[in-house]
Amino acid sequence: MKDIDQLIKDIESYYNVKIELNDPVLMWSRGYARCVDNIVVIKNNLSYSMTLKVILHEVGHIHCYRNKIYKNYHTFNSTDEYTSRLKYLTGLRAERYCDRFASHELKKWNYRMKYHFPYSDKILVEGYRTHYLSMFKTATTWQIKLK
Numbered sequence: 001m002k003d004i005d006q007l008i009k010d011i012e013s014y015y016n017v018k019i020e021l022n023d024p025v026l027m028w029s030r031g032y033a034r035c036v037d038n039i040v041v042i043k044n045n046l047s048y049s050m051t052l053k054v055i056l057h058e059v060g061h062i063h064c065y066r067n068k069i070y071k072n073y074h075t076f077n078s079t080d081e082y083t084s085r086l087k088y089l090t091g092l093r094a095e096r097y098c099d100r101f102a103s104h105e106l107k108k109w110n111y112r113m114k115y116h117f118p119y120s121d122k123i124l125v126e127g128y129r130t131h132y133l134s135m136f137k138t139a140t141t142w143q144i145k146l147k
């Protein structure tokens with residue numbers, strides 16, 4: 001296996017993204033993508049295979065952004081009601097799309113590793129709903145109008 005620094009460099013040039021290792025602020029998740037800036041931020045000190053899998057999932061978000069897939073979910077700066085509502089409603093589907101993307105791309109980088117589809121895991125989905133998705137619901141008033 002190539003070392004992690006070389007792997008990261010190769011992924012950066014293959015997908016034309018910038019990868020930052022960070023020991024963060026990232027509370028419940030292992031990484032995130034800043035699509036507008038073309039940057040993937042990932043926790044450091046993850047295992048080799050976890051680093052690769054998380055990066056590929058986040059590259060999936062940048063792929064979506066570039067190709068206008070789940071467009072509203074990937075429009076991070078927009079907090080208008082319509083966008084927030086769509087983010088809330090389509091978020092999980094968008095995440096699962098990125099899981100499929102990562103699973104597919106993983107074969108290019110390591111044919112032996114298996115991707116585990118975190119967004120099909122009950123506990124992770126619950127955390128995602130509580131810590132991330134809910135902010136789009138509380139940030140707006142659309143849910144009140146539905147009553």
Ligand SMILES: [Zn+2]
Nearest residue numbers: 057061095098
């Ligand atoms: Zn994601």
